[in-house]
Amino acid sequence: xxxxxxxxxxxxxxxxxxxxxxxxxxxxxxxxxxxxxxxxxxxxxxxxxxxxxxxxxxxxxxxxxxxxxxxxxxxxxxxxxxxxxxxxxxxxxxxxxxxxxxxxxxxxxxxxxxxxxxxxxxxxxxxxxxxxxxxxxxxxxxxxxxxxxxxxxxxxxxxxxxxxxxxxxxxxxxxxxxxxxxxxxxxxxxxxxxxxxxxxxxxxxxxxxxxxxxxxxxxxxxxxxxxxxxxxxxxxxxxxxxxxxxxxxxxxxxxxxxxxxxxxxxxxxxxxxxxxxxxxxxxxxxxxxxxxxxxxxxxxxxxxxxxxxxxxxxxxxxxxxxxxxxxxxxxxxxxxxxxxxxxxxxxxxxxxxxxxxxxxxxxxxxxxxxxxxxx
Amino acid sequence: xxxxxxxxxxxxxxxxxxxxxxxxxxxxxxxxxxxxxxxxxxxxxxxxxxxxxxxxxxxxxxxxxxxxxxxxxxxxxxxxxxxxxxxxxxxxxxxxxxxxxxxxxxxxxxxxxxxxxxxxxxxxxxxxxxxxxxxxxxxxxxxxxxxxxxxxxxxxxxxxxxxxxxxxxxxxxxxxxxxxxxxxxxxxxxxxxxxxxxxxxxxxxxxxxxxxxxxxxxxxxxxxxxxxxxxxxxxxxxxxxxxxxxxxxxxxxxxxxxxxxxxxxxxxxxxxxxxxxxxxxxxxxxxxxxxxxxxxxxxxxxxxxxxxxxxxxxxxxxxxxxxxxxxxxxxxxxxxxxxxxxxxxxxxxxxxxxxxxxxxxxxxxxxxxxxxxxxxxxxxxxxxxxxxxxxxxxxxxxxxxxxxxxxxxxxxxxxxxxxxxxxxxxxxxxxxxxxxxxxxxxxxxxxxxxxxxxxxxxxxxxxxxxxxx
Ligand SMILES: Cc1cc2nc3c(=O)[nH]c(=O)nc-3n(C[C@H](O)[C@H](O)[C@H](O)COP(=O)(O)OP(=O)(O)OC[C@H]3O[C@@H](n4cnc5c(N)ncnc54)[C@H](O)[C@@H]3O)c2cc1C
Ligand SMILES: Cc1cc2nc3c(=O)[nH]c(=O)nc-3n(C[C@H](O)[C@H](O)[C@H](O)COP(=O)(O)OP(=O)(O)OC[C@H]3O[C@@H](n4cnc5c(N)ncnc54)[C@H](O)[C@@H]3O)c2cc1C
Numbered sequence: 001x002x003x004x005x006x007x008x009x010x011x012x013x014x015x016x017x018x019x020x021x022x023x024x025x026x027x028x029x030x031x032x033x034x035x036x037x038x039x040x041x042x043x044x045x046x047x048x049x050x051x052x053x054x055x056x057x058x059x060x061x062x063x064x065x066x067x068x069x070x071x072x073x074x075x076x077x078x079x080x081x082x083x084x085x086x087x088x089x090x091x092x093x094x095x096x097x098x099x100x101x102x103x104x105x106x107x108x109x110x111x112x113x114x115x116x117x118x119x120x121x122x123x124x125x126x127x128x129x130x131x132x133x134x135x136x137x138x139x140x141x142x143x144x145x146x147x148x149x150x151x152x153x154x155x156x157x158x159x160x161x162x163x164x165x166x167x168x169x170x171x172x173x174x175x176x177x178x179x180x181x182x183x184x185x186x187x188x189x190x191x192x193x194x195x196x197x198x199x200x201x202x203x204x205x206x207x208x209x210x211x212x213x214x215x216x217x218x219x220x221x222x223x224x225x226x227x228x229x230x231x232x233x234x235x236x237x238x239x240x241x242x243x244x245x246x247x248x249x250x251x252x253x254x255x256x257x258x259x260x261x262x263x264x265x266x267x268x269x270x271x272x273x274x275x276x277x278x279x280x281x282x283x284x285x286x287x288x289x290x291x292x293x294x295x296x297x298x299x300x301x302x303x304x305x306x307x308x309x310x311x312x313x314x315x316x317x318x319x320x321x322x323x324x325x326x327x328x329x330x331x332x333x334x335x336x337x338x339x340x341x342x343x344x345x346x347x348x349x350x351x352x353x354x355x356x357x358x359x360x361x362x363x364x365x366x367x368x369x370x371x372x373x374x375x
Numbered sequence: 376x377x378x379x380x381x382x383x384x385x386x387x388x389x390x391x392x393x394x395x396x397x398x399x400x401x402x403x404x405x406x407x408x409x410x411x412x413x414x415x416x417x418x419x420x421x422x423x424x425x426x427x428x429x430x431x432x433x434x435x436x437x438x439x440x441x442x443x444x445x446x447x448x449x450x451x452x453x454x455x456x457x458x459x460x461x462x463x464x465x466x467x468x469x470x471x472x473x474x475x476x477x478x479x480x481x482x483x484x485x486x487x488x489x490x491x492x493x494x495x496x497x498x499x500x501x502x503x504x505x506x507x508x509x510x511x512x513x514x515x516x517x518x519x520x521x522x523x524x525x526x527x528x529x530x531x532x533x534x535x536x537x538x539x540x541x542x543x544x545x546x547x548x549x550x551x552x553x554x555x556x557x558x559x560x561x562x563x564x565x566x567x568x569x570x571x572x573x574x575x576x577x578x579x580x581x582x583x584x585x586x587x588x589x590x591x592x593x594x595x596x597x598x599x600x601x602x603x604x605x606x607x608x609x610x611x612x613x614x615x616x617x618x619x620x621x622x623x624x625x626x627x628x629x630x631x632x633x634x635x636x637x638x639x640x641x642x643x644x645x646x647x648x649x650x651x652x653x654x655x656x657x658x659x660x661x662x663x664x665x666x667x668x669x670x671x672x673x674x675x676x677x678x679x680x681x682x683x684x685x686x687x688x689x690x691x692x693x694x695x696x697x698x699x700x701x702x703x704x705x706x707x708x709x710x711x712x713x714x715x716x717x718x719x720x721x722x723x724x725x726x727x728x729x730x731x732x733x734x735x736x737x738x739x740x741x742x743x744x745x746x747x748x749x750x751x752x753x754x755x756x757x758x759x760x761x762x763x764x765x766x767x768x769x770x771x772x773x774x775x776x777x778x779x780x781x782x783x784x785x786x787x788x789x790x791x792x793x794x795x796x797x798x799x800x801x802x803x804x805x806x807x808x809x810x811x812x813x814x815x816x817x818x819x820x821x822x823x824x825x826x827x828x829x830x831x832x833x834x835x836x837x838x839x840x841x842x843x844x
Contacts, residue, residue, distance in 0.1 A: 039775050046778060058843060095833055106844060135833065151778035158769050170771075231754075231786045231821060246842030255755075255781075263842060278817060280456050280466045281837065284473065288828050288836045300824045303786050305817050316843040336843065 007033045007167070009353065010186050010196035012174050012210065015045035016339060017332045018202030019157040020346020021353075023079075026164035028354055033194055034166050035186070037173030041154030044204050047308040048339045049227055049261035050150040051240055051249045052085065054115035054142050055092040055106070057337040060317060062113035063360055065337065068344035072148055080163065081156035083148040088251070089128050090145025093293055094138045094244040103244035107140045117142045129239040131294050145240045147251045147259075150339060169194075177213045184328070198328040198353060205270045205311040207319060207333045214326050218319070218368055220334060223310040224266040226283055230300035232256030241293055248289050258300060260290045266307045277307055312336070313368055320345060321352065321362035324369065331365060378402045378447065380701050381465050381478035383454050383644060386414015387687045388679025388694035389484030390437050393446045395698025396482075399707045404447040404476050406454050406467055408820065412438050414486055414679075415506070416687040424516040429574070431513070433687075449476070455818035455827075457481070457644055463674070468818075468826040480674045480701040483645060483662070484694060487638040487680040490659075490794045491527075492741045493759075495597045495749050497634075501604030505635025508535045518544040520631025524607045526550035526595050527635040529735035530575065535633055537578035540585050547629040549582060549589045550609055552616055552636070553734055564730035567723050568688070571731075596624060596744065598632055607632050616738030637735030638684045639794060645670070645681060646815025654808035657732040658684045659794070666718070668697045676700055684735060685728035692721045739807060742798035751799070752792040754785020762799050771804055773797060773813050786821045789813050 007030075011022045014036035022034040034040075052072050057065045071078065072085040094103040107117045117140050125139035126132050132139075161168055173189040177199055186194040201210040211218040233256050241250040248262035264286040268277030283305055291297040311334040313319060318336075323329035332349050335341050351358055378401075382393045385407035393405040405412070411419035417434030420426050441448055452469040463481040467474050489506035491497065503511070503519055505527045511517045512535070522545045525536045536546045565572050582589065592612055599606040607629050611622035642652060645662035651671035653663045664670055664677040676697035679690035696717040703709040745751065747760040757780050765779040773796060776782055782796050783789030789796075797810040804810060 039770075039772065042775065042778070056842070102841060109844065154775070155765070155768055155770075155779045170769075229784075230824075243838075245838065245840075247838055257784075264839065278456060278458055280458070280464075280473075280475070283456075283817075284827055285837045287824055288831055289838065291824055291828060292831075292833055292836065298825050298828065301786065301821045302818055302824060302827070303788060303821045304784070 005195060006183060007031045007194060007196040009033070009198040009200060010035060010184065010194050011200040011202055012186065013202035013204060013206070014040040014168070014170070015043055015202060015204050016041065016153060016342035017204070017335070017346055018200070019161060020343045021200050021202060021332060021349050022166050023157070023160055023164055024347050024350035025353060026161070026166045028350070032166045033169060033196060034161060035169045035172050035174055035188070035194065037171065037189070039154065039170050040158050040168065044308050044310055045153050045339065045342070046151055047227070047306055048150045049249050049259055050148045050339065051251065052146045052148060052340045053090055053240065053242070053249070053337060054110060054144055055090050055117065055140055055242055056246055056249065057340055058316060059106070059109035059113050061336060061341055062110055062115045064344050065341045066114055066144065067359070068341045069144055071343040072340070073146070075156060079156050079160045081152070081159055083152045083156050084253070085146060085148040087146040089239040090142040090242070091125055091129055091132070091239050092140035092242045092244055093125070093132070093136045095135050096137070099244040100138045103138055103140055106244065115142055116144055129237060129241065131237050131296050132241070133293055133295060140244070147240060147253070149253065198330065200349070200353070201323070201331040202333060204333055205309040207311060207331065211323070211331065214323055214329060216323065216369065218365060219314060221312045222270050223263065223312055224268055224277055225261065225308050225310055226264050226266050226278065226286060226305060227259065227261040227308065228283060228287060228302050228305040229260070230258040230297070231303045233258065233300055236296040237294055243289065243293065248286070248293060250290050250294060258297065260287055262286060262289070270309060278305070310338070315367070318345065318363040319365050319368070320349060321364040324364070324366050376404060376447070376474065376476045378404045378476065378478050379705055380480045380482065381406065381463060381476050382482040382484060383457070383465065384414065384484035384486055384679070385409070385412035385448065386484060386486050386679060386690060387417060387437070388486070388690040388697070389414070389482065390441055391691045391694030392482040392484060392676070392678050392698035392701070394440055394444055395695040396702050397444050397446045399699065399702035399709050401702050401705060401707060402445070404449055404478070406449045406452050406465060406476065408451065408453045410451050412441050412448060412450070418510060418514050420514055420516070424514070426513065453820045453822060454644070455820060455822045457648060457819070459648070459672070468822045471826055472829045473827050479705055482676045482678055482697045482701060483670070483681055484678040484697075485641040485644055485681045487640050487684060488790050490636045490639045490737065491634060491791070492636050492798070493745050493749050493751050493795050494595055495746050496600070496604075497598060498750055498753060499598050499600050499604045500602070501600065501630055502598050502632045502634065505531050505535055505633045506638065508633035509538070512538045512542060516542070518542055519633050520629070521545060522547045522629045523631040523633055524548050524550060524627055524629045525633050526607070528552040529637055530731050531635060533575060533578035533582060536587060537581045540581050546582070546585065546587045548627050549587055550593045550595060551589065551591050552594055552612060552738065554592045557734065561730040561734060564726045568727040571727060590625070594618070594741070594744065595632065595634060599626070604630055604632055613740075615740035617740035617743055636741065637737065638680065639790075640681050640683065642681060642812065643788070643815055643819045645677065646812060647817060647819065648672070648815070652812065655683060657729065657736045659737050659807070660812045667700050668693055669700065674704060684732035685725065686731060688724045689721060689728045692717050692724065696721065737794065737798070737807065739798060739801060742795060745795065745799070751795045752782040752785065754787050754791070755781040757782040757792070759799065762796055766800060766803055773800065773810060776800060777813060783813060788821070
């Protein structure tokens, strides 16, 4: 193995996180390999609801999400292609007094973190979104909201990554990582291992397995989010709609389709096939909620529903920083509303790897490993 | 509803599976989206239509058997989701609400839909599917137009042309991908089915008597017209369906074109269940089944065309066999002799079926006739050029093509465009057998929100615990 065959960095997992780390590293002059066992951005990062939201994002992540939101609105500049990102008003609706209390607390916390959220009454909210239910009591309004078409993410990143000289290896499953002299050997299922000076783990819900390659026990909870989309219909809404407790996301794309999500749960896990994991009651519940918030949706036809796997840590805060006790090992993922924050989180980790000053702090994972001793 | 056996599809396969299982003491529900049983081939005519032909009689007989049986027939019922817990669970949208059928065993008999390879002008009014034309004719007693060109491949060509003539219509031409020699080569395999031979001979006699020009080894290059179809332009092809360069073209005036390039097993349900599928040169991607028709998971059988194109007779026999197998698996004593007899019948009829399905096989080179600006995905207006661009950008499987172009995301759920998109991808990945079909997703058919939701108020929505603050 000569130095010429060695990558400066191997990023494992080509979701929005891995791609967003690989791109700035390559642009900074590193030789980067980005490896995924499937095609690029076809797990969470290609099947998510594409909401670019502050009201659903955890308060602690608002400063990151605000910066990432700007990036999404501007992908033609830094990525080359559009992912269909559009700014829209975001509305988070409360129908009961209990939800009003949740809404007020959440809005206050997010406002304190920098999100421009105001609370309005139902009448004002219906000026913004005429189709909204008459039953809305109080509504959080945030003009920094919108959506992208998540299914275009891989296509846009792929062009940019290739342009930056990243060696993109799709359909290559990594089976483990070993320390070798002066770097890492990345073993893959069928084929020659890759050699790299640094590794970045960006495996979404599979981060728990990947951390295991280093003997690190990092529990990752798997959320199995169900989504449904309607066929094209005449305009029924223009905002991005949610509810105070966070379990709805609703938007109509310019092509007329309405995407219904919010994190209603299917079944299964990270090692299951996904086909039998639908929970019909949850799908119907989700669509009922959507049609309650926006009554015009009763006329919709549902053409497709699917599941995607989202990662969550014990404290629901990200995994973002060095691998503890591992030289030249890094990890990124488990970001709540991670599609929204992805591009900024990736760039932040790239800055850390490059030894540059950081615009915002990382989320080192040491805090999540404490229970290793307790176990 | 809780039953021993749920059957999806009430065509020749599904209806016979239900009858056989019920005959051996199982409680059975058969689910079908149509108002009456019969499936595609034995589709019930509208009340205003009177017909007397073999298919009509077979269909009527089947419906009568179902009526007097203990089978619970859920008609006008769309199965939109199938899942497996301890038992099978089928969610059905029917009469404006969703209900659940649970069953210990499941037979999937969802049949096939038609393959139409796109060509310039195929979206013009006046152009319809060949199999769709059989529905017009038999269910509604309606002619496709004043002067119809009948084009494509397989036995439906003569069936449709002869039916149009019988109903008093005009057939401007029959355009067949196959050569005369290919048809002659298929004859020996039909020896075991004198009924089919006789029927085919009758159809061809009618076509000849009407002096309808028949173009063998030809395809439709283009459908011409502005507001609607005015003419059909034909060209010569080779055995793979590739246009012969420089061969003279023929233009035929017509206001209707019925065109179809074979049948595609409807694997929406089997893909949703992540069953094992395999590529078959005659039928394309099919759900894999063993000699007893068992699928790749327990207590599931696949009857009829979902597992391979084979026609009505084979489908009906397979249905009975699957129904017996389910009864036996659930502890009823099914006569082994009957099963053996059915197996033999399937083997006998299978030769003819294989010959006919081969006439309808996917011909890979046909995608060559799709010009860059021709719309491939009609629901989402995706032209061939957009699909080629996605492939050039690195898409190497159908799901990625779908994600990057929206091809297949519309209400037909990829039924219309899937074969064409796969044929365009095939040369980049080493052939059609390397292009796995789209991942199956619910609903199995588009369902209206109104039908799913029923009446409810806010308090009835089981909203889960709030997301983390
Ligand atoms: C249905 C759904 C809806 C969502 N909606 C929104 C939303 O509206 N707004 C929002 O901001 N966020 C949303 N999210 C969250 C967001 O999608 C995720 O936070 C984000 O996409 C995670 O990106 P990732 O790169 O960490 O993971 P992923 O995109 O899952 O990428 C991980 C990659 O690692 C690869 N991999 C795994 N193991 C291996 C191995 N052994 N070898 C090689 N590669 C491997 C996988 O193939 C995969 O491509 C949603 C999530 C889901 C599932
Ligand atoms: C449009 C068309 C017309 C045809 N016409 C002829 C003909 O005239 N003569 C001929 O010999 N052959 C014809 N065929 C070939 C025909 O498919 C077979 O001969 C035969 O009908 C196959 O039987 P089957 O039971 O396997 O499937 P089918 O007869 O296709 O029965 C399947 C049934 O399942 C139902 N179904 C599928 N999915 C669902 C769901 N999710 N929910 C509810 N119901 C569902 C369908 O509506 C259908 O009624 C035609 C095929 C097609 C596609």
